[in-house]
Amino acid sequence: ELTMPALSPTMAQGNLVTWSIKEGQEVAPGDAIAEVETDKATMTWENQDDGFVAKLLVPEGAQGIEEQGDIAAFKDYAGPSSSHAGGGGGAGQGEAAAGRAQAASGPTSDRLGPAARMLLSGSGLGPGDVTPTGPHGIVTKGDVLAALASGQAPRAASTATEGTEPAAKPAGKEGTEAAAMAPAAKEAAKPASSAPAPAQDPAPASGRRRKTRGGHTDVPNSQIRRIIAARLSESKSTIPHLYLSADVDMDAVAALRAGLKTQGLKLSVNDFVVKAAAGALAAVPAANAHWDAGGARAVRDPGVDIAIAVATEAGLITPIVRGADAKSLPDVAEEVRELAARARRNRLKPEEFQGGSFSISNLGMYGIDSFSAIINPPQACIMAVGASRTVTVIGADGVLATKSVMRVTLSADHRVYDGEIASDLLAAFKANLEAPFKLLL
Numbered sequence: 001e002l003t004m005p006a007l008s009p010t011m012a013q014g015n016l017v018t019w020s021i022k023e024g025q026e027v028a029p030g031d032a033i034a035e036v037e038t039d040k041a042t043m044t045w046e047n048q049d050d051g052f053v054a055k056l057l058v059p060e061g062a063q064g065i066e067e068q069g070d071i072a073a074f075k076d077y078a079g080p081s082s083s084h085a086g087g088g089g090g091a092g093q094g095e096a097a098a099g100r101a102q103a104a105s106g107p108t109s110d111r112l113g114p115a116a117r118m119l120l121s122g123s124g125l126g127p128g129d130v131t132p133t134g135p136h137g138i139v140t141k142g143d144v145l146a147a148l149a150s151g152q153a154p155r156a157a158s159t160a161t162e163g164t165e166p167a168a169k170p171a172g173k174e175g176t177e178a179a180a181m182a183p184a185a186k187e188a189a190k191p192a193s194s195a196p197a198p199a200q201d202p203a204p205a206s207g208r209r210r211k212t213r214g215g216h217t218d219v220p221n222s223q224i225r226r227i228i229a230a231r232l233s234e235s236k237s238t239i240p241h242l243y244l245s246a247d248v249d250m251d252a253v254a255a256l257r258a259g260l261k262t263q264g265l266k267l268s269v270n271d272f273v274v275k276a277a278a279g280a281l282a283a284v285p286a287a288n289a290h291w292d293a294g295g296a297r298a299v300r301d302p303g304v305d306i307a308i309a310v311a312t313e314a315g316l317i318t319p320i321v322r323g324a325d326a327k328s329l330p331d332v333a334e335e336v337r338e339l340a341a342r343a344r345r346n347r348l349k350p351e352e353f354q355g356g357s358f359s360i361s362n363l364g365m366y367g368i369d370s371f372s373a374i375i376n377p378p379q380a381c382i383m384a385v386g387a388s389r390t391v392t393v394i395g396a397d398g399v400l401a402t403k404s405v406m407r408v409t410l411s412a413d414h415r416v417y418d419g420e421i422a423s424d425l426l427a428a429f430k431a432n433l434e435a436p437f438k439l440l441l
Contacts, residue, residue, distance in 0.1 A: 014223065037223045277324075288358065306356065310339075361383070391404075
């Protein structure tokens, strides 16, 4: 029996993306079992013991599989023994009688495979209406499909179905069997004289959009998006957010980037932002902290670990540059690029996106001038970075001039940050970017 492990500290359930094993396959420790979508990323589930794959009961694409949830329907499975092949008449007759007794009394709900349970839920049949053929009286998907194809009606209502024609057996692929069979079974179960029931919206296939009568379209959420929604709602409702904004003169950064580019070193504005934030946190240690709810106190983090928000098809994820204050600007730039690329491919390791002491969300490349971000707990601060824009200013000599400025906004946990700590952090960040040469030291 395989149980879904917790692949991250915050994981409570996961989605099974694909199986990496097949029925009948021998497995050893370290073998890949499946690809699992957690609350953070898609990760590989590795086997821990030697074994043999008897049966795969959870289909690919299954959602909301609880951590450590066992499969009760298969808990008593035992592999075939030599006595089954011996041809003893008494044993065979006893097993057949047991099978008939199980079928007569009807299997219980814990004797249903996941696919069989899904088919029954929309068919009008119950577990007792299907003759099981699986080991130990388990109702399989094939058993339900056979019952539906034969026009099997609920036993409690069998007298009402006399005279009806059995549903036609569909010829289709496995992916369409549920949709084709369920309406046929419902039609077969109706009295011949009954009026047609209103059409029902078909159940959406896993991960697919479903149009409703109202004209709008339901788009299924990924596991990551569901977790993001829950956490950000909790953050906004339980963390007292403090907001501070400042405009940063980016002319010096632009000049330095242009000079470095001629020497073959390409650095983005975001690379400078990450390094400047890391230096500011090192200069203001009180800002590099988080709130300990259990102890009702602020706790300083041991390292300056910067999380960078990266948008992926599955949702937002924040890979972390650890010890960013101690790394060179080119090293930070290379690490950010590498982490972002693997994040978009869902190939981050847990330690590469868990934790962090400070987050940066940059929407400047999308033309956003300014915005306020929501704190990502357990962190206590996130910086929202807007686009650089040209503004007209009056110089010290009274002459009009233009310069490039970028607006940044801090969202800080007011339990950790007071106004002075937040102001000191923002001032240190601004100073680092307006004199960017020292970031190269």
